[in-house]
Amino acid sequence: MEDYRKIFRLVRPYWPRVVLAILAGLIVSGLNAALAWLAKPAMDDVLIKKDARLLVLLPLALFLIFLGRGIFTFCQEYLMASASQKLVMHFRNGLYSRSIELPLGYFGKNSSGEMISKVINDVTALQNLLSFTIKDLFKEGATALALLGVAFWRRWDLALISITVLPLALYGVGSLGKRMRRISRRAQEKISHITEFLSESYAGIKIIKAFCRQAGEAGRFEEITRDYYRENMRATRVSQFAALIMEAVGGLGIAFVIWYGGRLIIRGVMTAGDFTSFLTAIFLVYTPAKRLAQINIGIQQARPPLERVQKLLSEPGEQDGSADLPPIRRSIEFKNVSFVYASARQKALHGINLRISKGEIIAIVGKSGGGKTTLANLLPRFYVPTEGAVCIDDVDISTATFASLRGQFGIVTQEVILFNDTIAANIAYGKPGAASEEIVAAAQAAYAHDFIAELPQGYDTMIGERGMRLSGGQRQRLSIARAILKNPPILILDEATSSLDTASEMMVQKALENLMANRTTIVIAHRLSTVKKADRILVLEKGRIAESGSHRELYARGGLYKDLYDLQFSAQETA
Ligand SMILES: Nc1ncnc2c1ncn2[C@@H]1O[C@H](COP(=O)(O)OP(=O)(O)OP(=O)(O)O)[C@@H](O)[C@H]1O
Ligand SMILES: [Mg+2]
CATH class of the missing domain: 1.20.1560.10 (ABC transporter type 1, transmembrane domain)
Incomplete structure (x- = not known):
């Protein structure tokens, strides 16, 4: 019955x-x-x-x-x-x-x-x-x-x-x-x-x-x-x-x-x-x-x-907060944050304490699997810390609405995700209804305009599922343009330049530098040449912050960072 x-x-x-x-x-x-x-x-x-x-x-x-x-x-x-x-x-x-x-x-x-x-x-x-x-x-x-x-x-x-x-x-x-x-x-x-x-x-x-x-x-x-x-x-x-x-x-x-x-x-x-x-x-x-x-x-x-x-x-959905988070004024803070993935047994992050001031450029480096992406994922609350809290201007982000929180972030993820739509639509994904001049400007800033202009249908070219019809570097530049167009106060760049050749990396690097001005930026990079200019570099080792300081300080200190740096440059020189 x-x-x-x-x-x-x-x-x-x-x-x-x-x-x-x-x-x-x-x-x-x-x-x-x-x-x-x-x-x-x-x-x-x-x-x-x-x-x-x-x-x-x-x-x-x-x-x-x-x-x-x-x-x-x-x-x-x-x-x-x-x-x-x-x-x-x-x-x-x-x-x-x-x-x-x-x-x-x-x-x-x-x-x-x-x-x-x-x-x-x-x-x-x-x-x-x-x-x-x-x-x-x-x-x-x-x-x-x-x-x-x-x-x-x-x-x-x-x-x-x-x-x-x-x-x-x-x-x-x-x-x-x-x-x-x-x-x-x-x-x-x-x-x-x-x-x-x-x-x-x-x-x-x-x-x-x-x-x-x-x-x-x-x-x-x-x-x-x-x-x-x-x-x-x-x-x-x-x-x-x-x-x-x-x-x-x-x-x-x-x-x-x-x-x-x-x-x-x-x-x-x-x-x-x-x-x-x-x-x-x-x-x-x-x-x-x-x-x-x-x-x-x-x-x-x-x-x-x-x-x-x-x-x-x-199934319980993502718990949306109730308060609107005002645009960042002072700082982002990790307060004793630990995190375990539901499917994993070991902590991916251990007791992270970190304060990032507004306008600072923070680079995160470290061995693969060290927890860099995980750390970045906690900021837009893709995941909730198992212990501790992430705060923006002393407000716990878990109390903020998703719209007001995520609206402040521009994210270039490690795996580039594009949709089977036109190039213009992909760039404007975070800002539907953007004017075509804005889209072109964003593409220019990401050094993507030239290759787009050469395509038969230009900005109206369909890029195939997950951007199949583009090269890896082209895809990456589109995802950078997408973040630029959104014009957010906080940027997260996870290996944003990893699939670019040295020449375009330098160009994109310049573009990103323009972009980083007046913004709070978290850059994750394996190539240490790209992080030298950061205000502060953090070395993440097995989910812990092992070292922190400027390039000069860390190099002089002769720890993990120096090892990583020397390893990379001696490899480059032999090449
Ligand atoms: N979705 C997930 N579920 C379970 N464990 C995960 C998940 N994503 C990552 N991990 C684990 O968490 C740890 C940290 O991963 P993370 O992706 O943060 O590393 P990373 O420092 O970004 O590495 P890489 O430089 O290779 O990108 C790794 O041991 C990884 O196996
Ligand atoms: Mg990663």
Whole structure:
């Protein structure tokens, strides 16, 4: 019952359509009953009494009944489809907009393929459930009742006999429902494996080719689809087995009815017309009974996807703060900050204490995996510190709204993320509706204008998925232009110049220097030549600040920084 209530709660906003669809379905049920009803005059009056006037009227009535069935079935299907499609559309939109509000940590645990599968496959399962259950429940339910009514009217004793077998069928079908739920849960998992696999392998097509792994990948895919095939066949067996039970039980009932009814006719207790009408009703009740039996199985089948979607909807989203953070005036401060990734055991940052004054340029260097990106990620609150707090002007950023906090940052991430849109749209991503002069100015500042101007469609060039049609350095310059256009008070540059050649790096470096003026900047770089000019350099070692000072101070100190620096320059000199 709880399942049915849930379904009705879902369709409530679309009730006018649903009610009309149900009404149309009820008319179809009535027409079905009329068909059985008319079997009696057809037999007794036309065939036996040879009534010529009825011979004209009856076929006409039959034609009208069939026509009516067609028309009202059309209305019913159309209305029901529009209600369920509409519901699914809104549901899917809600699911997507909710899912992108989830914290980054959630996406670390759930693959993008899984997410895609939820939004596409699970929601489709929901749609099937709605259109089938609600439609069938009413139409087939009413048809069955109306036909049974005709049967009882004609011969109540025979009708009673023929429904005694019903509990038998219900029991069999009910026990299949539970199995169906298990199978369907597995089938849904399999389909999410398929989407997951596909989204990964198309994204990694270059590596697949480079390592000649096509055959291997095709083999893995075949395994996954074979699993899915097996689960589907299992599901088909169960649901068709339910149909088979109904078939067998129904056959038993009808065989008995014919035997018993035949005897009544032979003894002259019942007319042939009554019997024909009764039999027609019983035959016609058959299809709706079978479908009703399958509704329960359908509901069991739709339960796992519904549960999964509900689980996603109940995930806590990113906790937005309530206060608007004013633009930075004095400083950013890390107060005894430690951080552990949810999926990791070790701390990525240990007790970081750091004060960055407004307008300062801070460079963060250190070995790979030292925690540089992690440190930068805490600033726009991509992640929340496990201990301690990050403050801007002594306000804990966890109390600030995302819009007021993230609006202050321009971020050039380590992995360049671009969207499959035009160059102009990608640059203006953080400032929709920017004037084209602004976009060009930003591109010029990022030394991207020249290569863009050489493209056949210039700023209107589509760059392909994740910017596939551009070179690595070009992509990086676009992401710098994107940060420049936003014109934020705080800049985070994570390896912003790592894929540029030395000549363009120097140019971009100049551009960034212009950009850094009057801004607070956090630069993460492996190439130490790019960090020499920073006001302060921090060396992060295993999540701790090991050294801090200017280039001169740190070099003179002869610690980690000197080692890193010497290593890099001796390597360059040998090259
Ligand atoms: N999403 C994540 N989930 C779990 N652990 C992570 C995650 N991202 C990073 N780590 C771990 O946290 C530590 C610090 O990683 P981080 O990305 O901050 O290093 P980094 O200093 O930026 O290195 P690189 O110079 O290579 O970019 C590493 O040990 C890494 O394995
Ligand atoms: Mg990093």
